[in-house]
């Protein structure tokens with residue numbers, strides 16, 4: 047087993063443990079392997095260990111990997127999630143290549159993606175990004191703005207609204223961290239009353255995964271714990 051394969055096994059165990067500790071089934075929590083800045087050889091090791099869902103932050107890097115793995119025997123099983131901030135001028139590449147986007151925070155980018163989604167592809171799965179910690183500099187909308195954006199997205203023909211995503215501010219106090227995640231779960235459950243088909247609450251990264259699962263996350267986005275530290279050199 048390679049280091050990445052060992053890391054993946056450890057992360058899967060941690061997910062299962064966190065789920066069991068709060069009486070959830072481990073299958074309720076999907077693992078998104080965040081491969082940004084990592085070479086295709088690292089992604090291949092994860093694929094060989096059974097990983098199929100990958101998250102990328104940079105459009106061109108993600109498209110390069112998607113195209114590289116289109117020749118893989120596992121191509122049809124792979125699921126590519128765009129999880130970085132998206133500029134309008136790069137939306138077409140996301141619409142033409144990815145399966146999911148987690149960072150929708152305005153109607154304009156959503157309608158562009160819907161228009162640009164090729165008709166021979168299934169609709170693009172989208173999550174609305176919530177700025178739960180209300181940090182001025184971070185992307186995402188406030189919970190107040192959620193009903194309007196959810197309604198706008200749901201009316202777009204080539205998108206499927208799947209749920210919510212958040213990146214909370216780092217929080218040292220585990221009780222406060224848990225409370226922030228629970229606020230997201232509450233908003234997600236409320237939204238389900240109007241959109242019963244939504245099924246994805248994307249929250250939890252390497253440092254806060256267990257608390258996110260305890261609070262109700264259905265998809266954790268894990269980079270460092272699987273692929274090691276990133277070098278942005």
Ligand SMILES: *Cc1c(COP(=O)(O)O)cnc(C)c1O
Nearest residue numbers: 080129251252253267268269270
């Ligand atoms: C980089 C990134 C992750 C992974 O973070 P780690 O701390 O390395 O697990 C998850 N989500 C988003 C949006 C990211 O940009």
